[in-house]
């Protein structure tokens with residue numbers, strides 16, 4: 001543990017977003033390093049002051065993510081290294097975090113109405129953005145089989161965690177939207193992030209609590225695939241895996257993403 005590493009994680013400690021082990025490790029550094037101890041105390045005091053004095057207001061999800069993008073992401077560090085430290089071995093690291101970050105709009109707002117917010121494509125794009133911004137934290141990091149086993153304990157559908165070539169890290173998160181259980185898989189492949197949203201296919205097709213635009217439903221029914229390219233360079237690929245709807249999002253080129261997803 002050095003001061004730079006501590007500095008990168010200090011906010012997460014104050015917000016209690018790290019595992020017990022990781023928190024302990026950081027606090028131990030603060031005990032022996034006056035500079036970092038001061039930083040931690042200052043952050044905690046600032047958080048308390050904001051909490052006491054500033055009224056909470058809701059902001060649109062897009063604003064939230066753009067702030068995250070510009071602050072957290074600008075540090076250039078991946079959230080894997082920020083959260084788990086440099087000693088992370090993706091094969092053996094298994095970390096259950098206490099809580100998933102607050103404010104993750106589409107993941108955590110159980111009272112959102114079925115509308116745009118329930119649109120799986122929109123949710124996937126928002127979640128991808130939140131992963132990049134560091135607002136969605138992994139609950140399990142490990143090799144693909146372990147991530148799948150972890151996720152399948154929380155949902156009633158088959159979870160798809162394909163092995164990917166040149167993957168540095170694989171992580172899983174479980175969540176609930178409008179009472180629908182969801183599984184999320186995140187890969188770090190070189191500098192790219194691939195995020196896969198997964199839900200029960202019939203729930204997605206029924207469209208009551210989560211849903212899809214008609215165009216996507218038609219394509220999926222006909223071909224088992226649906227692809228949408230966004231002007232900002234993000235690609236969304238939807239496909240059917242057993243009884244599961246998968247929605248992958250990445251900033252990598254469409255052809256690259258498709259070849260990753262279709263490779264056996």
Ligand SMILES: [Zn+2]
Nearest residue numbers: 002003033036
């Ligand atoms: Zn220090």
